Structures are given as structure tokens and as C-alpha cells.
Amino acid sequence: MIEVAALSVTFHVGHVAVRAVREVSFAVTEGETFGIVGESGSGKSTVLRAIAGLLPTPRDSVRIAGRAVGARRTRSERRLLQFVFQDPYASLHPRQTVDQILNEPLAIHKIAGAGALVGRALADVGLGPEHRFRYPHQLSGGQRQRVAIARALILDPRILLLDEPTSALDVSIQAEILNLIARLRRAHRLTSILVSHDLAVVAHLCDRIAIMQEGSLVELLDVERLRRGEAREAYTRELLRASRGYSRAQAPA
Amino acid sequence: MSAAPLLEVEALDVAFPGRGRLTHAVRGVSFALGRERLGIVGESGSGKSTTGRAILGLVPWPGMVSAKRLTLGGIDLMALRPHEWLGIRGRRISMVMQDPKYSLNPVVKIGEQIMETYRLHRRGSRREARRRALDMLDAVRIRDPDLVFHRYPHQLSGGMGQRAMIAMMLIAEPDLLIADEPTSALDVTVQNHVLGILDELVAERGMGLIFISHNLTIVSSFCDRVLVMYGGRIVEECAASGLAAARHPYTRALIAAAPSIDRPKAELTTITRDPAWLQ
Numbered sequence: 001m002i003e004v005a006a007l008s009v010t011f012h013v014g015h016v017a018v019r020a021v022r023e024v025s026f027a028v029t030e031g032e033t034f035g036i037v038g039e040s041g042s043g044k045s046t047v048l049r050a051i052a053g054l055l056p057t058p059r060d061s062v063r064i065a066g067r068a069v070g071a072r073r074t075r076s077e078r079r080l081l082q083f084v085f086q087d088p089y090a091s092l093h094p095r096q097t098v099d100q101i102l103n104e105p106l107a108i109h110k111i112a113g114a115g116a117l118v119g120r121a122l123a124d125v126g127l128g129p130e131h132r133f134r135y136p137h138q139l140s141g142g143q144r145q146r147v148a149i150a151r152a153l154i155l156d157p158r159i160l161l162l163d164e165p166t167s168a169l170d171v172s173i174q175a176e177i178l179n180l181i182a183r184l185r186r187a188h189r190l191t192s193i194l195v196s197h198d199l200a201v202v203a204h205l206c207d208r209i210a211i212m213q214e215g216s217l218v219e220l221l222d223v224e225r226l227r228r229g230e231a232r233e234a235y236t237r238e239l240l241r242a243s244r245g246y247s248r249a250q251a252p253a
Numbered sequence: 254m255s256a257a258p259l260l261e262v263e264a265l266d267v268a269f270p271g272r273g274r275l276t277h278a279v280r281g282v283s284f285a286l287g288r289e290r291l292g293i294v295g296e297s298g299s300g301k302s303t304t305g306r307a308i309l310g311l312v313p314w315p316g317m318v319s320a321k322r323l324t325l326g327g328i329d330l331m332a333l334r335p336h337e338w339l340g341i342r343g344r345r346i347s348m349v350m351q352d353p354k355y356s357l358n359p360v361v362k363i364g365e366q367i368m369e370t371y372r373l374h375r376r377g378s379r380r381e382a383r384r385r386a387l388d389m390l391d392a393v394r395i396r397d398p399d400l401v402f403h404r405y406p407h408q409l410s411g412g413m414g415q416r417a418m419i420a421m422m423l424i425a426e427p428d429l430l431i432a433d434e435p436t437s438a439l440d441v442t443v444q445n446h447v448l449g450i451l452d453e454l455v456a457e458r459g460m461g462l463i464f465i466s467h468n469l470t471i472v473s474s475f476c477d478r479v480l481v482m483y484g485g486r487i488v489e490e491c492a493a494s495g496l497a498a499a500r501h502p503y504t505r506a507l508i509a510a511a512p513s514i515d516r517p518k519a520e521l522t523t524i525t526r527d528p529a530w531l532q
């Protein structure tokens with residue numbers, strides 16, 4: 001469903017060239033939830049943005065449902081793929097009510113029966129009619145993330161890209177959102193990519209996990225092998241050990 | 254642990270008046286701290302930071318603080334006058350804040366700030382202070398201490414700023430360090446290096462540490478003892494290694510809600526809050 005082949009992205013900041021993504025390749029099959037883990041600056045978000053067509057990328061380095069991204073896409077192609085970001089506060093317009101936020105994509109795509117669709121999308125993410133006419137600041141962090149997910153799903157996409165969707169949330173709210181994502185991906189038969197710096201979060205939802213470091217994909221392994229500690233690369237093992245908590249033995253001398 | 258605790262807190266209360274009602278941020282919190290690593294965990298708004306600030310006498314207006322007892326090595330902190338705080342804050346108790354933006358002076362270079370802190374509390378020569386500041390930056394794993402020394406706070410990334418602040422808080426070698434989410438902005442691999450530095454200070458210099466965090470994995474693996482806060486109260490106290498066997502339903506729910514690498518869960522447990530937890 002998603003093919004990434006030798007994708008490289010370089011940003012030019014003044015005279016400095018930042019090689020954010022270096023020759024990354026992987027494929028995500030239909031219905032799969034694929035995970036990408038790495039520390040900050042390792043290039044995770046840049047890979048997602050390239051897949052979403054938000055960055056100029058060389059032809060054929062990203063293909064979605066068999067078609068190259070990068071070429072200009074039609075409205076229906078853009079509708080196929082939706083994005084959820086880490087900070088729902090920044091991605092929701094502060095002066096729009098939940099109702100307006102959810103109506104906007106329907107209006108852009110000229111979809112009829114918006115009123116009923118908005119009500120259904122809210123129910124789908126566990127929000128009620130009482131939330132429909134509130135502004136983002138009148139919602140909790142978890143409720144805002146539910147609105148962002150509802151907005152992403154209201155166009156009934158086939159692909160959902162999730163960039164650190166629970167990193168700003170408390171653990172109990174994170175549990176609710178991760179459960180919600182797990183339920184919705186089944187109900188909507190979504191193909192998704194989940195990016196996080198938190199190995200436990202990615203291992204919870206994904207069967208196959210790519211480990212990124214400094215722009216490169218250092219290892220791709222399935223979650224069972226990860227749990228058993230059967231990582232090939234030293235960096236993956238270090239990440240795994242650190243994610244299990246502090247240990248006096250590994251402390252610096 | 255020696256007989257007389259370093260810090261004693263008894264029946265600490267903090268309330269913020271506002272819009273015609275009081276927010277009770279901290280309610281009847283009591284604990285004693287020795288030369289040990291004490292963790293405080295809880296979700297946002299549970300009163301962790303406010304507890305730390307109250308110990309340092311830094312609860313902002315219009316917050317109201319009361320306590321039956323708040324002592325550091327026998328000194329009554331509740332009775333300190335502003336000028337007396339100067340000998341305590343930064344010197345005997347330091348606090349690493351959640352957000353380095355609020356603790357680093359934006360218009361002074363990092364190196365100068367650390368040197369100033371050293372000279373304020375340790376009275377060495379500028380040369381001595383400079384050497385100690387560079388050593389400290391190196392100790393918190395800043396790769397190029399010389400470069401960072403000459404930077405302003407806004408020129409550092411979040412993780413780097415956090416480490417610079419930790420260097421500044423530790424250079425005066427306080428008796429008690431209150432670290433409020435000191436590693437939340439750091440990558441896991443760097444996190445463990447910073448924890449290693451704190452660990453060393455507790456072990457070698459006998460510093461007491463209050464480690465505030467929302468991360469149960471870190472707290473249970475790093476601390477000796479843990480206080481679990483909910484709605485401004487301590488609902489449970491236990492040995493960090495015994496956290497998995499915690500008894501309070503809130504603590505148990507927190508553990509069950511977290512995804513785990515080693516114990517896969519089909520579905521994560523969500524928390525059903527019981528009003529009785531606030532009693």
C-alpha cells in the first residue's frame with residue numbers, strides 16, 4: 001500500500017545542508033500498522049511528511065497504492081491519506097468550534113449530508129453532542145486528540161499517518177487514545193504508520209518496527225523479535241535497554 | 254540512612270484562590286527524606302511541582318502555603334525571612350525545573366551563569382569557577398563544553414538546555430536537589446546518562462534527591478522509594494522496587510494503563526476514577 005524506496009531528504013539552512021533522511025526504504029502492506037521509532041531529530045516526522053506529499057521528493061521514492069507521490073495529486077488522492085499530529089492544540093484552529101473543524105474537510109470535498117457525518121464521527125471517537133459546539137480550549141488534551149482523529153477519519157481515508165499522537169498526554173489518557181486507535185483501525189480497515197520516540201507505545205500497536213537513527217533506517221524487525229531482545233544492531237539493543245528503565249550497571253563511570 | 258532526616262514535611266497544604274473558589278493543589282502531604290532518591294509520581298495536576306516549589310518557598314502569589322512542619326536539617330523553612338533564603342536556595346536546596354526556559358537567564362551566556370552560581374555559593378576564583386563549570390558541562394554529557402559555554406540559552410535545544418540547567422543546579426553541591434521532570438525533554442539514551450550523574454551525587458556526596466516524574470518506568474528503576482500523588486494527596490508510599498505490587502487502586506491502574514515492551518497487552522486498562530481516592 002505504501003512503498004518507500006531509497007528516500008532521501010536534505011534541508012538547506014543557510015549554507016548548511018541537513019541530511020534529515022538518508023536512503024530509507026520500507027513497504028507497508030494493506031491493513032498493517034507499521035511503526036517507526038527513533039530519538040528526536042532522527043528523521044521520523046520527515047519520512048511521514050514525505051509520504052504525505054508535504055515535501056518535494058524525487059519521483060518514485062514514495063509510492064502509494066501503486067502511484068508515485070510528488071506528482072500533483074487529485075483531490076480524491078489527497079483524501080485517501082490523513083495525518084494526526086502530536087500536539088492537537090497546535091493542529092486545531094483555536095477560533096473554530098469542533099463542529100466547524102469537522103465540517104471543513106467535508107465542505108472542501110463537497111460531501112453531502114455533513115450534519116449526520118459530523119455527529120457520527122464524534123460518536124466514533126467517543127465524544128458526544130455536548131462537545132460539538134465547544135472550542136479547542138474548552139476541551140481536555142485527550143478530547144482534543146479525539147477531535148483531531150475524528151477530523152482525520154471523517155473523509156473515510158484508507159491510510160492514517162500518526163506522528164507522536166500520545167506524546168503530550170498523561171498515561172491514562174494515552175491508554176484511552178491508543179485503545180481508540182486500535183479499535184478504529186480495525187473498524188475502518190486502515191493502513192497506518194505510527195511514529196513515536198516511545199518504544200513501548202510502538203510495540204503495543206505495531207507488528208513491524210523500523211528503528212531510525214540520524215536519518216537512516218538502522219533496523220527493521222518484528223515486534224516479537226524485539227521483545228525477545230533479538231535485535232541485530234547495537235543501536236537497537238541500546239534503545240531497548242534504555243527503554244526498560246535505568247540500571248545501575250549501565251550507568252556512566 | 255542516618256537517624257535525623259534531611260528534610261521533614263508534615264501536613265503541607267497549598268491552595269490557590271481564584272474566581273471565587275480555592276484550588277487545593279496540595280493536601281496534607283507528609284514525608285521525610287534522608288540521603289536517598291525519593292520519587293514523586295502522579296499525573297499532571299496532581300500537585301507534584303507545587304510540592305517541590307513549596308519546599309523551596311517558591312509558590313507564586315496568590316498561593317497560600319501552610320504546614321505543621323517543614324524543616325531542612327533542623328532549620329524551620331516556614332519561618333525563614335527573604336534574606337535568610339539566600340543562604341538556602343541554590344546553596345543547600347536546588348531545583349531543576351521542568352522547563353529550562355524559566356530557570357536560565359536568557360541574556361547571560363551559559364558558562365557565565367554556571368560560573369556565577371559557583372562563585373555565589375563557593376567563593377572560588379574566576380579561573381577555578383571556569384574550570385569547574387566546564388567540568389560540570391562535561392559531566393552532564395555535553396559533547397562540546399567549550400562551545401556551549403559561550404552560547405545563550407535560546408541557542409540550545411531543549412535537551413541541551415535541560416542539561417545545562419542540571420549542571421548549574423549541581424555545581425553548588427546542594428544537600429537536597431529537587432528535580433522536576435528533569436529528563437522528560439531528553440532522549441531515552443541520554444536520560445540514563447543524566448540519571449547516572451544524579452545517582453553518583455547521591456551515592457558519593459550523600460545528597461538527598463526528590464525526583465518528580467510522570468514516568469513509572471524511570472521512577473521504579475531509579476528511585477529508592479516512591480510517593481504516588483493523586484488530587485494533591487499522597488495516596489501511596491512504597492519501595493520503588495515494590496511498585497509492581499502496589500496496593501492502591503490508582504497506583505495499580507496507572508501501571509496497568511502503561512504499554513509495556515515485555516508484557517504485551519491486548520487492550521490497555523483505562524482508569525475509572527473513584528471519588529473515594531480524594532478522601
Ligand SMILES: Nc1ncnc2c1ncn2[C@@H]1O[C@H](COP(=O)(O)OP(=O)(O)O)[C@@H](O)[C@H]1O
Pocket residue numbers: 011012013018019020038039040041042043044045046047
Ligand atoms: N523544515 C526543516 N528545515 C530544516 N531542517 C529540518 C526541517 N525539518 C526537519 N529538519 C531537520 O531534519 C532532522 C530530522 O527532523 P525530524 O524529521 O523532525 O526528526 P524526528 O521527527 O525524528 O524528531 C533534524 O535534524 C531537523 O532539525
Ligand SMILES: Nc1ncnc2c1ncn2[C@@H]1O[C@H](COP(=O)(O)OP(=O)(O)O)[C@@H](O)[C@H]1O
Pocket residue numbers: 269271276277278295296297298299300301302303304313314316
Ligand atoms: N500558580 C498557580 N495558580 C493557580 N493554580 C495553580 C498554580 N500552580 C499550580 N496550580 C494548580 O495546582 C494543581 C497542581 O499543579 P502542579 O503542582 O503543577 O501539578 P503537577 O506538577 O503534578 O502536574 C493544578 O490543579 C494546577 O492547576
Ligand SMILES: [Mg+2]
Pocket residue numbers: 044045046
Ligand atoms: Mg518528530
Ligand SMILES: [Mg+2]
Pocket residue numbers: 301302303351433
Ligand atoms: Mg509539574
